[in-house]
Amino acid sequence: MDDVIGRIPKQLFIDGKWQDSADGSTFGVDDPGNEQRLCEIADGQSADAEAAVEAAVTAQESWARTPPRERGEILRRAFELMTERADELALLMTLEMGKSLKESRAEVIYAAEFFRWFSEEAVRIDGRYSPNPAGGGRTIVTRQPVGPCLLVTPWNFPLAMGTRKIGPAVAAGCTMIVKPPQLTPLSMLNLAALLTEAGLPDGVLNVVSSTSATRIVNPVLGDARVRKMSFTGSTEVGRKLVEQCAPNLQRMSMELGGNAPFLVFADADLDAAVQGAVTAKMRNNGESCVAANRFHVAEPVAEEFTRRLTEKMAGLRIGHGTEEGVSVGPLISDGQRDKVIELVGDARDRGATATTGGEPLDGKGFFYRPTVLSGVPEGARILREEVFGPVAPITTFTDEDEAVALAGDTEFGLVGYLFTRDLDRAIRVGEALPTGMVGINTGLVSNPAAPFGGVKASGFGREGGHEGIDEYLDTKYLAVAVGAH
Structure with a gap:
């Protein structure tokens, strides 16, 4: 167990580099099964969040131009790495979250499947071409990445809720700033290292762990260059985040509470x-x-x-x-x-x-x-x-x-x-x-392979299925004049 914890990165991951927080502060991650300290990790500050935004914005243009097949192959390699290391990933999850090893293994396999699914969806981003009904022109509809995204994940499924958001973002060509949960951040830090190994370019994925969600979320959503937020968590927090996205009209996916x-x-x-x-x-x-x-x-x-x-x-x-x-x-x-x-x-x-x-x-x-x-x-x-x-x-x-x-x-x-x-x-x-x-x-x-999401106070937007990648794509219409021969 000590070996697994020892191999996990414990710093922030910004622009392809592991680094300490801006003020050098850290916080502890504990095992809920025995209340023992597992390790200390970097406690991100607002300056770190701003640096993560700069990295994501800088990487966005080149990442959007990356061929869909290349993006899909990165996800496919990440799927294979997760499958190969399922036992180690499961043990880490059990230590930080508490669920049984059997359940953790099931989550690892489930989490990896999002990477496999969206590796296949990356090459199926479509559009359409049609003549105007009245003649005299053509309609071209294409779909493009929405841009840099803020992804906020919950503590209860520390791996699957990450891959369910990262998978479609990567497939669509979006860069990301991820705020993992304070209680279970280790699985996400480990996932960042795994995606780097799979070939994800610098700046595409940035992970900022912190004891204060506000300290990270506020500067990120306050930057109009960040164009989307995906959040999984309580309805109470979700309502506040919807308000924060309003000034810059950022797109939102909200997977909130249930009953x-x-x-x-x-x-x-x-x-x-x-x-x-x-x-x-x-x-x-x-x-x-x-x-x-x-x-x-x-x-x-x-x-x-x-x-x-x-x-x-x-x-x-x-x-x-x-x-x-x-x-x-x-x-x-x-x-x-x-x-x-x-x-x-x-x-x-x-x-x-x-x-x-x-x-x-x-x-x-x-x-x-x-x-x-x-x-x-x-x-x-x-x-x-x-x-x-x-x-x-x-x-x-x-x-x-x-x-x-x-x-x-x-x-x-x-x-x-x-x-x-x-x-x-x-x-x-x-x-x-x-x-x-x-x-x-x-x-x-x-x-x-199915769309996950709710209605009413349980939120809006869908994750998974063919619908999941739509959340990370904008639709663009090109009106083309075609003259008579």
Whole structure:
């Protein structure tokens, strides 16, 4: 483990060079599984952010002219390097974030797939040519890189949320300034080194770690030469960033909070529904914007579903992510664990019952037991707020209309899940749910080949799929006069 940490760059990455912060300051990165210090890394300042912008702006013109095939080949080499080093990348992620090694390996493979997908999309950036309907001219439509971008990534998926933004930016021909999360910055620093090894030119990717997001974001968004921002994080922060982008009218992609409903109809395959529930709830220790947050179950099967889910959740092994057989690691911080304790306490005070779990673990590390809450009343905060932890609150419904109404009773609209054997109902309810994504008889929707994103307070823009590269391209129309022969 010490060898892995020792090999990770610990400075800022600006214009192809590793360097200390402007004032030489550093901050610590800790292991949430034992609360031990892993290392110290550079704490970026506003001057460093400004230097990163200059590097990105300077590199933009030549990078935009780089042939799409070359850009794609860089991404392809990065994909291959990530695949070759999956075990080491997974261990680093587990140490800084806490998830089990099994989950970390799955994230590495998922993250690498964005590079492979967008390596193929780079050569498929298209346009069109057509005669004017009235004659006398031609219409040419072409697509060009939007320009330098600010990418702000979250702590819960420290590698995949980076590749999901960097992949399409590289493919489109955009340069980048990346602000990685304070809690889990090491995976991004390591990714910058890997992309350099894959052949990414100096200045195309710049990474500025910092204890202050404001210190980095403000000078970057204040520079009109930066033309786009992509952010993954809370809705509260997202709203503020939208305001900051307004003066310079920078394009935005906002992947914000979620409050995913999980609907189980009376005709559902309960074994599949329970397995889907564990997948949708417990991925990433429950610290995921697409985690199932509210379980609405048809009354006739609610008792049996609760019994089976309780049995599954109670059987999950909890411990440090590097331990063999562990499937549930720690939460990211004591503050996050306190939030889970608070929401569970509120539900129990209102009459909910914990059929398993319902408490933190004693000792080092920010652990909370996998929990199932039954009889959760309508007014419980956990039905309104994103719990971001291993807690499954269960309520019941009587018919389809009530299920859809309950599912949509939130400001968020990222993803919903539903389980039913009725194809008509699956399509009908899937189309009725006010979410950007729907999982039908599956608890896993993330897919590099599909558009990821939400509606309402869950944001706008899409990442992944054919749509993902559109966020980094401007459309240009050329009007061409063609005279008579």
